[in-house]
Amino acid sequence: MTSVPDNDAAGATRKGRTGFVLTQGGRKVLWAWSFLALPIVFYCWIRFYPTFSAFWLSFTDWDLLRPANFVGLENYQRLFADPVFWKTFNNTFAYLIIGMPISLVLSFVIAYFLDRVRFGHSFLRALYFIPFLTTAAALAWVWRWFYQPIPIGVINGILSGLHLPAQPFLRSPAQALPSIMVTAIWAGLGFQIIIFIAGLRAIPQTYYEAARIDGLSEWAILRKITLPLLKPTTIFLTVFSSIGFLRIFDQVYNMTTNDPGGPLGSTKPLVLMIYQTAFSSFDMGYAAAQTVVLFIILLAISLLQLYLLRSR
């Protein structure tokens, strides 16, 4: 393919036996491995070993104090019988099933129209993109402030101005999860819009010209050309946003710091349960089993993406 010859360590031995002189290819192989040496140590030590370690811990009763004992599938049995797990499981999928479609549709519609705007394009784009650059911990406070009751909360202030009843938002088990979801969608929207615009621009103009000559309406062009050709971008963003919602933590933790995941556990996602099990209760083996479950869910979604992209 390229002008670089395919060599391996054998290149070193050709002359190396007698004179310690390496061929050029042999030298390059040595260079390559010396460049990779430290990174290989890093990936083995900081990525692969902990992965196996997490699997192993999920089969033990390790709690930081006593040495870990192998307990087989006990942690998993306990997990599937734990009502808190099923509650957080439902919450996590509520974030996903409501948040992902809303954020995708919103970002597509905004990207579709924003892409056509010439005047002030980069200004408008900046307005939508800026929230993506903010720190969740900082902006969570702004949203908490928005959701406060009268006289502090901005949203309740507006509601009372319109003579509508005040809402409890974060203080109500029914409204807290949607309130946090709004924040999460808001924070991620800018990124999705930018990626959709990139996807829209990658569609060759000739398709549109041909469609216009054929007299297709804008709606027909959108359905028959734009959406089908945008499929790879849409699949990427669906998976990216799904993984984001399944791993939601920063917004939830920061908007409910008095009682993380509250009120009454109504906003608690899986990652927050993992955090509390591991670092408040120090029930490490049980927490490891929860992380394995999260891993399997995320893996299934990633594999689904690969399958969908391949079957195209």
Add this chain to the structure above:
Amino acid sequence: MSDLTTTPPLKFAKLRPRVVITWTVLLIGGLIMVTPLLYMFSTSLKSAGQVFDLRLIPVAPTFDNYVKVLANGDFMRWFVNSTVIASIVTLSNCFFDSLVGYTLAKFRFRGRQLVFIAILSTLMIPTEMLVIPWYLMSSQLGWLDSYWGIMFPGLMTAFGTFLMRQFFAGVPDDFLEAARIDGLNEFEIWWKVAMPLVTPAVAALAIFTFLGNWTAFFWPLIVTTSRELYTLPIGISSFSDAQDTKWEMIMTGAALATIPTLLVFLLLQRFIVRGVMLAGLKG
């Protein structure tokens, strides 16, 4: 303004009603998007007595809150911690991810594909799964509550390596071969010849890594226990939400955490947007 001058006036006039409606709706949506930030900045400029006045433009703007927050030793400490940690991690990623990406793109040797797939496979492993073993490792090695403890998991990333490999693959071999004939060693070829050819990619990687570490929350929350070692997000999340919450102070802290990334964005907007597009399409 240049957009306005390059648009032919006739075409503009022809599309007018629809364009104006689209534009106005997009503007309103965009303003709603930045409302939380506007309120944050507005409240940070209000005195304690004005906080409940919900007007967006402060009646008597004051920088007193900024002076108070910055005079607070804790906050400055967190700001410095975040800056140092995000900078070191960014430098490390730019160096190692580029070096590994280059090696995987431009060298042919047995095991190359294996190394590449192994690194890429780590993208599938969620951080949440690794934090418990990392915590165990850190406590055994005395890394808890230290800069190193906060930084070590992110010193190299598969995403950065993959991104850089894609860009180095586009560098012509002739350039590298010419440098080889000039007698540069392989490290010099990478550093002096190949790296300057992919500067935009390195810059994009630097911006992502810095932003990611500046806003990082989950691992720093786990690994730090003493207030002096908090990063900015952890420090801000430790503010208390009691009856006497000083909202104007919290908003000032939040504003100070947001200003650096906002400034970088305003300076490098086109560049960052292109970087996100590239990373999104290639990643």
